Amino acid sequence: MNCPSCGSNKMKTLPVIYGSGNTDRSSISFSKRSVRTGSGRRQTKLAASASPPRGPSLILSLLGMLIVFLLAKWAIGKVAPLAVPSLHGQAMEVWLRFNSLLPIAVAGLIFIFGLLLYSAKRKKHAVRMNEWQNTWMCLQCGGMWK
Numbered sequence: 001m002n003c004p005s006c007g008s009n010k011m012k013t014l015p016v017i018y019g020s021g022n023t024d025r026s027s028i029s030f031s032k033r034s035v036r037t038g039s040g041r042r043q044t045k046l047a048a049s050a051s052p053p054r055g056p057s058l059i060l061s062l063l064g065m066l067i068v069f070l071l072a073k074w075a076i077g078k079v080a081p082l083a084v085p086s087l088h089g090q091a092m093e094v095w096l097r098f099n100s101l102l103p104i105a106v107a108g109l110i111f112i113f114g115l116l117l118y119s120a121k122r123k124k125h126a127v128r129m130n131e132w133q134n135t136w137m138c139l140q141c142g143g144m145w146k
């Protein structure tokens with residue numbers, strides 16, 4: 001494959017560039033004050049620019065759901081005392097019977113909604129990942145082509 005922009009044949013796919021630019025290493029460095037040991041990944045600038053799209057994090061999604069739930073609970077706590085005195089008869093009975101279930105119902109709804117959102121993000125990520133794998137980069141001019 002030749003670069004459509006500059007005609008160079010130094011084309012590589014992003015996974016290849018990314019893979020060749022990352023090296024795992026262990027290091028021990030001595031300085032006057034301390035001895036540092038560490039292992040880390042060294043990444044070239046080129047590899048960084050060819051890094052794969054980041055996927056959604058399940059933990060962050062769960063954390064997001066928790067925050068939404070706490071906000072919802074807080075909002076219910078604020079609104080309920082204002083709304084409840086205006087309830088009459090049947091509505092009041094329903095409220096008294098079900099208000100303890102409300103947080104569970106809200107948690108359930110948020111959880112289902114959050115999981116749907118997460119799976120949608122995962123699907124999007126799979127598409128982007130597929131595109132990443134099939135993207136060529138010209139090492140001559142830096143252009144990217146699919």
Ligand SMILES: [Zn+2]
Pocket residue numbers: 003004005006007008138139140141142143
């Ligand atoms: Zn080029």
